[in-house]
Amino acid sequence: xxxxxxxHVRTLLAVVDEGTxxxxxxxxxxxxxxxxxxxxxxxxxxxxxxxxxTKPVRPTGSGQVVVRFARQLARLERDARxxxxxxxxxxxxxxxxxxxxDSLATWxxxxxxxxxxxxxxxxxxxxxxxxxxxxxxxxxxxxAAVTSSPDPVAGCSVRRLGLxxxxxxxxxxxxxxxxxxxxxxxxxRAPVIVFDRSDDLQDAFTRTLTxxxxxxxxxxxxxxxSEGYRDAVAAGLGWGLVPEPQALPLLGSGALVELAxxxxxxxxxxxxxxxxxxxALSAVAAAVVAEAAEALRSAP
Numbered sequence: 257x258x259x260x261x262x263x264h265v266r267t268l269l270a271v272v273d274e275g276t277x278x279x280x281x282x283x284x285x286x287x288x289x290x291x292x293x294x295x296x297x298x299x300x301x302x303x304x305x306x307x308x309x310t311k312p313v314r315p316t317g318s319g320q321v322v323v324r325f326a327r328q329l330a331r332l333e334r335d336a337r338x339x340x341x342x343x344x345x346x347x348x349x350x351x352x353x354x355x356x357x358d359s360l361a362t363w364x365x366x367x368x369x370x371x372x373x374x375x376x377x378x379x380x381x382x383x384x385x386x387x388x389x390x391x392x393x394x395x396x397x398x399x400a401a402v403t404s405s406p407d408p409v410a411g412c413s414v415r416r417l418g419l420x421x422x423x424x425x426x427x428x429x430x431x432x433x434x435x436x437x438x439x440x441x442x443x444x445r446a447p448v449i450v451f452d453r454s455d456d457l458q459d460a461f462t463r464t465l466t467x468x469x470x471x472x473x474x475x476x477x478x479x480x481x482s483e484g485y486r487d488a489v490a491a492g493l494g495w496g497l498v499p500e501p502q503a504l505p506l507l508g509s510g511a512l513v514e515l516a517x518x519x520x521x522x523x524x525x526x527x528x529x530x531x532x533x534x535x536a537l538s539a540v541a542a543a544v545v546a547e548a549a550e551a552l553r554s555a556p
Contacts, residue, residue, distance in 0.1 A: 260322070262329070264298040267291055268306060268319070269326035275312030298322070315395065324396030324411065328532055331399065335534050348376035349536035354393065354401035356386035357451065358420065359525065361482035362501045364402065367547030368540075377536045385454045386525065393528055399537060400529035402544075412528045415545060418552025419522040421500040423507075424461055424515040427492035431513050435495070439516060440465040447475040449488050449496035457497045461521050497521055501551075525552065 270280040271291060281288040299306050306319035315323050334349065355364050360383060371377055382398055384391070389401035393409045408414045426435065434446040443465060448458050450472075459471030477493050479485045482502070489496040490511050498512070500520070506512040527544055529537060 260298070260301065260325075261294075264294045264301075265322060265326045265329065267294040268298055268315075268322055269330075271295060271307065271313055272315055272319070272323050277313075320395045324530075327396055327399065328530060331530075331532060331534050331537070335536070348378045350378045350380060351400070351536055351540055352380040352382060352398040353540070354382045354384050354389035354398045354403075356389065356402055357383055357480075357482040358499045359386070359402050362420075362499050363547055363551035364544070366551070367544045370543035370546060371539050377539065379540065385452070386523065387456075388454060390528060393530075399532070399534075400527065400541065403526050403528055404523055405528070406524070406526050409528060411531055413531050415527045415541075416555075417525040417527050417545065417548035418554055420525055421553055422457060422461075422497035422521045422523065423500055423503045424495065424519070424521070425489060425498050425503050425507065425512040426495035426515060427490055428510065428513050430492040430495065431515065435515065443472070443495070443515070444470045445473050447477065447494035448472040449477050449479055449485055449494040451482075451485055452478055452480045457521060457523070458495075461497055461519075464519065464521075465516075522553065524555070 267280065267284065270283050271277055274280040274283055277288050277291045277295075281291045284291065295307060302318065302322070304318035305316050306322055308314045308316060360381065368379060371379075382389075382392055386402060386404040389398075389403045390405050390409050392398045393401050393403075393412060402417070406414060406416070430446075435442045443462050450458055462470065462472045475494070477488060479488045482499070485496060486498050486502045486506070488494070489498055490506055495515060498506075503512060503514075507514060525548070527541060527548075529541055
């Protein structure tokens with residue numbers, strides 16, 4: 257494969273970030289024709305189709321490799337200019353990070369307050385289920401992610417953060433109405449709250465009660481917000497698995513009851529990031545690991 261022209265690589269990244277060839281042209285101060293020609297030339301050099309010409313455009317698998325390279329290149333260039341003292345005008349370091357909603361609502365934001373701000377670091381958070389945050393890493397959209405996957409994405413390192421504990425809970429009136437008998441019999445029939453269609457926690461928990469025979473019930477309310485999810489359970493719309501830090505105050509006040517006190521569900525979380533020497537990325541990683549050590553449970 258021929259050498260990748262950096263101008264063409266940066267143009268591909270602009271198209272992906274802006275969503276269209278026209279918007280990328282405006283951002284780069286060139287014509288849409290020039291953008292199109294650069295992308296076509298890059299595809300000819302690589303021998304691969306790099307973009308799906310949709311609206312917005314999407315990188316193909318090969319395009320994701322080039323996008324990831326482009327972001328890493330931009331990060332290295334920014335860090336090098338900063339170390340050389342010629343970074344004026346570049347603005348603060350910007351780090352795109354993927355994080356799941358429950359971490360974001362409980363412990364992740366306090367972690368960001370630990371990040372030194374001299375020089376300033378800006379984070380751009382992408383909210384995604386912990387089982388899918390590695391997808392954003394693979395696509396080159398983010399530089400780091402909180403994930404439930406211990407398997408490193410190509411070009412990334414992995415560190416274990418700890419266990420996020422979830423408690424199976426319901427409102428007292430809901431429990432009396434739907435869960436008066438054996439839990440393994442009643443829970444698969446009861447209305448349940450799920451975060452979205454990729455949320456498998458409630459099904460996984462129910463399968464532990466039924467020896468894998470069945471998951472949660474067919475009456476499902478989708479509430480794609482961590483605080484809203486907790487409130488929906490407390491309102492009695494259904495039962496659900498609520499993060500321990502959110503559940504404990506409501507259990508203490510009597511607004512929630514624990515359905516199986518001896519059977520919490522623990523989800524292992526990991527920090528994946530690019531294998532890239534970047535002071536800004538290292539500072540954020542250190543802050544996240546330190547906060548997780550205090551906020552999450554350690555492995556038994």
